[in-house]
Structure formats: structure tokens, C-alpha cells
Amino acid sequence: MNNVNYLIHLLILSILQIVIVDNIHLGSYFYINIYILAIFILPYKVKGIPLLLFGFLLGFLMDLADNTVGIHAAASTFLAYIRPRLLLLTSTREELDEAHGTLRLEDFRWFLKYSFLSTLFFNIVLVFAEAFTFNDIGITIIRIILSTFISMLFILLYYFIGIKKVQQ
Amino acid sequence: MKEIIKLILKYHFTIIFILLEIVSFSLIIRHNEYQRAIFSQNASTLFGNISSMTTDVKDYFRLKEINETLANENIQLKKRLEAIEVLRDTVVRGTIVQDSLPVYDYTGAKVVNATFNRMKNYITIDRGRKNFIEKEMGVASPDGVVGLIQDISENYSIVIPLVNVASRVSAKIKKNNYYGSLQWDGDNYRYSYLNDVPYHVEVTEGDTIVTSGLSKIFPEGIVVGYVESVDKETANFLKIKVRLAVDFKRLSHVYVIDNDKKNEQNLLEAINYHE
Numbered sequence: 493m494n495n496v497n498y499l500i501h502l503l504i505l506s507i508l509q510i511v512i513v514d515n516i517h518l519g520s521y522f523y524i525n526i527y528i529l530a531i532f533i534l535p536y537k538v539k540g541i542p543l544l545l546f547g548f549l550l551g552f553l554m555d556l557a558d559n560t561v562g563i564h565a566a567a568s569t570f571l572a573y574i575r576p577r578l579l580l581l582t583s584t585r586e587e588l589d590e591a592h593g594t595l596r597l598e599d600f601r602w603f604l605k606y607s608f609l610s611t612l613f614f615n616i617v618l619v620f621a622e623a624f625t626f627n628d629i630g631i632t633i634i635r636i637i638l639s640t641f642i643s644m645l646f647i648l649l650y651y652f653i654g655i656k657k658v659q660q
Numbered sequence: 661m662k663e664i665i666k667l668i669l670k671y672h673f674t675i676i677f678i679l680l681e682i683v684s685f686s687l688i689i690r691h692n693e694y695q696r697a698i699f700s701q702n703a704s705t706l707f708g709n710i711s712s713m714t715t716d717v718k719d720y721f722r723l724k725e726i727n728e729t730l731a732n733e734n735i736q737l738k739k740r741l742e743a744i745e746v747l748r749d750t751v752v753r754g755t756i757v758q759d760s761l762p763v764y765d766y767t768g769a770k771v772v773n774a775t776f777n778r779m780k781n782y783i784t785i786d787r788g789r790k791n792f793i794e795k796e797m798g799v800a801s802p803d804g805v806v807g808l809i810q811d812i813s814e815n816y817s818i819v820i821p822l823v824n825v826a827s828r829v830s831a832k833i834k835k836n837n838y839y840g841s842l843q844w845d846g847d848n849y850r851y852s853y854l855n856d857v858p859y860h861v862e863v864t865e866g867d868t869i870v871t872s873g874l875s876k877i878f879p880e881g882i883v884v885g886y887v888e889s890v891d892k893e894t895a896n897f898l899k900i901k902v903r904l905a906v907d908f909k910r911l912s913h914v915y916v917i918d919n920d921k922k923n924e925q926n927l928l929e930a931i932n933y934h935e
Contacts, residue, residue, distance in 0.1 A: 541676055565683070569680045624698050625698055
């Protein structure tokens with residue numbers, strides 16, 4: 493995926509999140525976040541401080557749209573922070589080198605593993621930042637699990653419609 | 661220094677991450693009512709615990725001093741008791757009708773909270789209505805006069821100390837019995853002023869000021885303080901600067917003084933004095 497392609501995806505994902513997904517209200521147990529896909533599919537060459545700043549700014553933008561100042565920023569900064577580690581965890585060093593600076597997004601099994609872990613970690617931080625307490629931890633955990641699954645559903649939908657087709 | 665820079669360079673990714681998270685969470689706390697409420701609640705509980713812990717520790721280190729004060733007071737009380745024993749043995753029984761003397765009752769209490777850097781300072785003690793404390797009772801410490809009870813709840817009482825601009829206590833110069841009204845100027849918590857003492861009275865530095873007993877609140881002769889300086893500027897009265905006997909910053913144990921006969925005396929005076 494080249495830079496122009498990526499920017500188009502970023503734009504579409506942000507608009508989808510702000511205009512459509514933010515207006516789907518399924519109660520406090522389901523938080524749908526599709527924009528985090530833009531962090532998953534960042535070109536591999538984006539790393540270090542630019543990666544963190546990108547995560548923070550994207551989250552901050554979503555906060556402004558969703559009127560939840562700081563919560564998305566905290567979660568997506570965390571997501572940017574663990575991204576290099578998750579990439580190493582889900583693929584071997586050779587696979588990453590082979591990718592020549594871009595990710596092998598057409599590999600569905602790898603994508604599922606990687607995006608599921610990312611979404612889970614993102615939602616852990618997001619829901620805890622929103623609840624801001626360790627009381628009622630059972631309810632918090634249920635919210636994390638349900639939010640992870642509903643977000644994954646939307647992300648995979650976008651993956652099959654937008655990314656996999658384009659890659660082929 | 662070189663090592664520190666190396667360390668920062670090595671972990672700059674994590675350091676920047678932590679900084680961004682701090683920014684995020686401070687944004688959360690500042691802009692979201694709910695999270696701010698939880699944060700300030702937990703913070704105040706935490707700081708409350710810390711301050712009560714430090715008070716406990718401080719109290720522990722002052723135990724020696726408090727013990728000494730209490731021991732000294734015990735000695736004083738024993739001396740007085742002996743004097744009374746001697747008196748009782750010499751006086752023929754029955755000549756003194758016990759009930760005719762004003763009876764002062766003492767209740768020990770501990771200071772739980774106090775201010776000393778405002779114009780209107782207050783002290784809270786851990787005795788209240790349950791312990792038969794009433795409004796307008798006197799409060800003293802082993803060192804001297806502390807103040808008056810202003811308000812009471814079930815378990816606590818509020819004391820107006822001498823270092824409150826609203827406090828008025830009748831006091832006299834011990835050596836010649838001239839009395840005046842002790843009033844604080846709101847400045848230094850170690851000093852107060854004795855007003856209304858006539859111009860001609862001989863007062864020197866270091867004279868002892870004691871309670872007059874006229875207010876019926878304190879028994880006569882409890883130490884209030886010592887004369888620091890005498891000012892003769894006003895026309896007819898002296899302005900006597902008094903170094904207070906009680907250091908309000910270090911107050912910990914006090915006595916509440918109850919005069920059984922106060923109400924009776926007040927009632928009688930109320931009926932007759934207005935004419």
C-alpha cells in the first residue's frame with residue numbers, strides 16, 4: 493500500500509467514525525471504534541516518535557468529535573506504543589523484512605491475529621480510562637470484551653470491502 | 661551525565677509514550693466531570709489519610725513533652741491537695757458549708773483541630789454534649805487559659821480561643837488585682853492585649869496576668885500570660901501587651917471548666933442588675 497492509498501484509507505476511516513459510527517448508540521456496553529484500523533495499517537516505516545504523535549493526534553481528533561476529551565487519546569497513544577511489539581509478536585523478523593517496509597495485509601490469518609490483539613488492548617485502556625475506577629471490575633471487563641468484538645466486526649467488514657479487494 | 665543521556669536516548673520511545681499518556685489523563689481529569697469527581701474524591705481521601713498519619717507520628721514525638729507537662733501538673737495538684745488537707749484538718753468541721761462555695765468541675769479533652777493564623781481562630785476538642793459540655797464553659801490547658809466553648813455537637817465542641825478577635829476574657833494583674841478585658845488584635849498568636857486598666861496602675865514587664873473570676877467562667881487565678889510591654893498612649897487607660905501562657909500552636913490536652921453555680925448567679929444578677 494502506498495502513501496496516497498494510506499491517506500485515502502485514513503480519511504475514509506476518520507469520516508466513517510465521526511459521521512456514522514459515533515452516531516450508532518448501543519448502550520454503554522458497546523463502544524464501536526473503527527478508526528483504530530488506520531493505526532493498524534500504518535506503513536511499517538512509520539515508527540518512533542512520529543508513530544506515537546500520530547496515535548495521540550488521531551485519538552485527540554476522535555475525542556473532539558466524540559466530546560470525550562483525553563479518553564481516545566490515551567487509548568490510541570497506547571495502541572501506537574504497543575504496535576511495534578505486536579508486529580514482532582505476530583510475525584517473525586524475516587516476514588517483517590520481506591515486507592519491504594509495507595505490511596502483508598492480504599494475509600488474512602495474520603491480520604486477524606494482529607488486529608484482534610490490537611483492538612483488545614485498545615479497548616482495555618479506553619474502557620478503563622472511561623470508567624476511571626477499579627470498582628465493579630466485572631462490568632468493566634464485560635464492556636471491554638463486548639466492545640472488542642463489535643469493533644472487530646466493523647474492522648473486518650471494512651477489511652474485506654476496502655483493503656483486501658484493493659490489494660488483489 | 662553521559663549515561664543519563666544514553667538512557668534517555670535508549671528509552672525515548674517509552675518516555676514520550678508516558679508523557680503523552682500523562683497529557684491524555686490530565687485532559688481527561690480536567691475536561692470530564694465524572695472522572696474529575698472520582699479523581700478529587702480519591703485524592704482527598706489519600707491526603708486526608710496522609711495528614712492524619714503525620715499527626716499521629718508528630719503526637720508520638722511530642723509524648724515526652726506532654727508527659728512532662730502532665731507530671732508537673734500532677735505535682736501542682738498534689739501540693740494543692742495537701743494544702744487543702746491541712747486546711748481541712750485545722751478548720752473545725754461543719755463551719756464551712758460545702759455548698760456555698762462555687763464548685764468548678766473539670767473535664768479532660770483532646771484538641772483534634774485548630775487554626776492559629778486567621779483573625780477568627782477556632783479550636784475543636786473531642787468532648788461534646790455526651791460529656792455534659794455546655795456553651796460558654798471555660799477551657800484551659802495545664803499552661804493557662806485557652807478560651808470559651810462556643811458551640812457543641814454530640815461528640816465535639818468548638819472553642820473560641822484567646823487568639824480570636826471576637827474573644828473577650830476578664831483578666832487581672834496578679835500583684836495588685838486591677839482587672840481589665842483581654843482582647844486579641846488579630847496579629848501574632850503569641851501576644852494579646854489587656855485593655856481598660858486605669859492609667860495610674862503600676863505595671864512592670866514580667867508581671868503575671870491571671871483570670872479575675874468575675875466572669876464566673878474561670879475560677880480566679882488561672883494564668884493568662886505575662887506582661888511583655890506597657891503602652892501609655894491612650895488617654896485614661898493603659899494598653900498592656902501580654903505574652904500568652906498558652907502556645908496555641910502546640911496545644912494538645914485541655915480541660916473544660918464547668919461552674920455549677922453559674923446559672924444561679926446569672927439569674928440573680930439578671931433580676932437585680934438592670935434596675
